[in-house]
Amino acid sequence: MRTGSKTFSAALRRIATVGVLASASVVTSAVVVAPPASAAAPGVTYLCSSTDYGCLASTGYSGQSVWGSWGPGHNCVSYAAFRLAQTGVARPWPDRIGNGIEWDDKARAAGVLVDKNPTVGSIAQWDDYGAGHVGHVDLVTDTYIHVSEDNFASSGSGTSTIRRIERSSQMFADADFIHVRDAQPAAVAAPPPPVDRVQQGAIGENALVDFRGDVYKIVGGAPLYVSTYDAVGGPQPSTTLTDAEFASLRSVVRDGTILAGAQTGEVYRVTGGAPLYLSTFDAIGGPQAVTWVDQAALDNAGADGVWSHLRIQPADGTTVTTWPNGEVYRFAGGAPLYVSTFDAIGGWAPMLTVDQVVVDRGSGGGRWNHVAMRPHEGTVIRGGQTGRVYVIRGGHPVYVSDWSQIGGPQPSIAVDQVAIDNAGGPGLWSHLG
Template sequence: MPVIARLLLLAALFGAALPTQAAHAVEPDGSLIRSAANNNWTYRVVGGAAIRITDCAPFKDCEGRKDVPSLAGYTTYPRDGAIIHNLADGGTYRFAGGAPLWISSCSYAPTCSGRTVLNSLADTAHIRAMPADGTVVRNVNDGGHYRFVGGAPLFVRCDMGAGCPATVNIIDSRTMSALGTNTPATPRMRQYPADGAVVFNGDDNQNFRFAGGAPLPVAAPASGAKYVIDSRTLVQQGTATAALPHMRPQPADNTFLNAVGTLYRVAGGAAVKLTNCSVLSNCPGAVAVDPGTISSAGLGRLLQVPKDGTVLRGLPSNTLWEIIGGQRRQTFVNVAGVSVDDGAIGLIPTPSTPTPAPVVITPPPKFAPVITSGYKVFRTYTRFTSLKVRDALPGAVVTVSCKGKGCPFKRQKYHRLNGTSLDVRSRWFKKAKLRSRATVLVRVSSPAGDRKQMEFKIRSRKLPVRTTRCSAAGAKLSRCA
């Protein structure tokens, strides 16, 4: 055998005889470890991850601490559902998407058993500031599932997109209202998604990009992550608890928009066209939208003109103007106003400026849909002979639910109107035989979030009981005016 071949054979045999390197052992949750490869810092294991602690005093001077060669084998962030008690602020937190979310109570499942004590949440290498986008949590109080987008939780259905896995990320309504923290200076979630976050409505394939807390319709982005929502997400302002909205009806004032090079600033719910960004620090953070977003008034998410009483500050002149009926008049109120350039002010008519008829902007049509019904009562069931929606706004969403015996479907039905009417009976209830105690709910929601609904409670051998309720965008349902 040639010498080289003999050497190769010996090397192979020698290598095979060597023991394989054992994987690093991983200590269980609650363990204290120290790693020379990581500056001899001390960590506590939480949900399979090593979280750095900076003070051993709360832990009996780190009694029982174990030295490990490195942090290999530990996860970067704690697994979902891991729970800790933070000595720094006294709060109990449950991890979701790598971030700790404060919970107000341990009384609901999966309770707080087995929680690990930490003295700080400052280890940014192993603790996310906010849950990763796409993370799903469930609010134990309103029963809703929420998907994080741009740092904010959005109410979603679980039968589309990535769905809602059997989540251990259980939080409560106070988690939401406190922005996920027991330390107000360090929020763990946003109320509204960050500017630029993109969502996709799985019901009608429309894409939306957030600007100033409001979703504005855009063409499908060429790249970048987008997360699935549904029509109900938009209609209910991203929440199952009306008092805690996660979408704004219109973008917040001062939000900049960039429609393919034409810049706008939101004031009083409307997009005011700008002519000179240099006097506005070059319009920082402008959110990219489409020209169609502006021309369509954001499908109801933008107003045609600023709300009456909106104050604009022209720069560099520093002159204040008040908007009344889509026109401007000089004012001397002591408010900051929304700053725009003087050229933008010049595009807004004054009462003394003769303007041709086309310039007069008609206010958006009033949301006043009509829900009509008719039925025939039999001995053992009731059947709709008519159930229609008319005089709704184009783009409004009709939501229909049915609970009880005789219902023709199990899940809520949705339909976005191209026109202004819908024959609900022909679409879903044509042959339905509704039994006593069944409940049918027909809700009409405008693109801006206004709602009107009619509920039918089926009774044995009697006409159904009808209840009609209405609400403005973001408000609670109440008796219709």
């Protein structure tokens, strides 16, 4: 665990934790997420692979024989039959249940619809792999499907898996889909959930949710992407959100939320929407509860798409004080600019305390990249005491005498004129060149 010091590591182990993990250690099991690319056919991604029934544990399946299938033990037919039987479906054909290669023909003979159109709850069927193969369709989108299965030949005998199969792949083209439930009126799917479950608090902090095929953990009111189930203690059920429910979540994790990377044990405090590293709990007044998250969500903060729910660096105008020095800074273009008087920024501002080391080591790579050493190119700042406007060029504040110099009027961030006047100085003045 890389937490800055042995004392900090010990404190982290002692504190109460929030979420599904109970310690900084990654939960060990037989589950392996995303095998090497060589193990998957083109257009196929392993979301979960387990040498026991770990990937299917949430369904209650553990290799039991169903409808006369071979068992107990790993068997694709047993799992497919188990999932159908869970819905109340009767055995769909009167003779022996058969091997996977027979299921499409047996279904057609029994009057069950077989086509090339997957639906949630349908059975994916392939004639390949010797005795054929069947799996359960868990998710359907316009571009891919998710199939859970037992004993898929290409994964190795005695393996449970969950695969994402692109519609453009040969694997998808080779599949038939058996709609046993479509032929059984008793197996009516539950009505869609109400769109206000998030607002009503039915889906709250630390819940696992699925949106358009991606899994997230609700943290600080926002969805943080889960790239591997190992980060949340292994495969677990998740709640599928509607577009409206996902939109009602916070776009960025709430300030003050304390996060710990499940794979590394590194601890961060969200400040201005960005995760700022903590080398010691002393910086925030002592040990506090943490929420365990996927380290990848921290490392990719600020990227597009699924990673966008944390900023790479604090938002412009974020004001902080440091421990142990007690210095006050205001962020502009990702960098902390020293504030010698609150009058320079319009009066006292609410502040979070951050670790002095993250200010001093800005742009240092890895955990230190969530603070820039100097403002980003083109950032426009304004001296609070003088109203003078500057644009950052190569880390230096360049005076703008006329807006036409930078293409017309632009938003500017009020900072302490003293920080501008002392640009290039040592220590707390070093964040401007």
